[in-house]
Amino acid sequence: AVQLTQSPSSLSASVGDRVTITCRASQGVGSGLAWYQQKPGKPPKLLIHDASSLEIGVPSRFSGSGSGTDFTLTVSSLQPEDFATYYCQQFYFFPLTFGGGTKVEIK
Amino acid sequence: QVQLVESGGGVVQPGRSLRLSCAASGFILSNYGMHWVRQAPGKGLEWVAVISYDGRNKYYADSVKGRFTISRDNSKNMVFLQMNSLRAEDTAIFYCAKDYRSEGSNLDHWGQGALVTVSS
Secondary structure, three states, X not given: OXXXXXXXXXXXXXXXXXXXXXEEEOOOOOOOEEEEEEOOOOOOEEEEEOOOEEOOOOOOOEEEEEEOOEEXXXXXOOOHHHOOEEEEEEOOOOOOEEOOOEEEEEO | XXXXXXXXXXXXOOOOOEEEEEEEEOOOHHHOOXXXXXXXXXXXXXXXXXXXXXXXXXXXXXXXXXXXXXXXXXXXXXXXXXXXXXXXXXXEEEEEEEEOOOOOOOEEEEOOOEEEEEOO
């Protein structure tokens, strides 16, 4: 199975900061990658589909880039509601797999 | 609007079976693949299974292969997960999720989840 390694596993940031989370795949997955945000007690929410396309209704401060094995989720200016855990997921190969998550906390 | 509502969760003894259901509304179920994803308490997300839009193709995580079966009834707008030979490590919130396309891709809508606890 494709392993997805997210880094960092956690980070502390302030409102207004630019935040970057990376996801590295153990083998190439083309553009078959998505990013999700999850808040405590809630289901995940799709942010970025197909590596770089912003899901409808998601604020434009979120962006995704990358292809192959290296991907990035960027939040250009962190807002209070963005403190959450973020996951990447690949769908290029079965079984589908998720990264281990990145928890974004308030500094 | 898309709505996914899971049911059938509960407490079950190791080795026993449980069937989860997912009621879908607000979209044409027969056009989309459907998934089950689980999350153990305090842990990350683990993909469990997907069924294609027409039910012909099914794929599973290695951890559940041979024990879990995904199915669907498009006429009733329902998706199911039959879980047999349950183990303590299957304890998790199980989410039903809609695929962005017809089989396996991005998961664009999620239910609120059903808690399954495997314990004697």
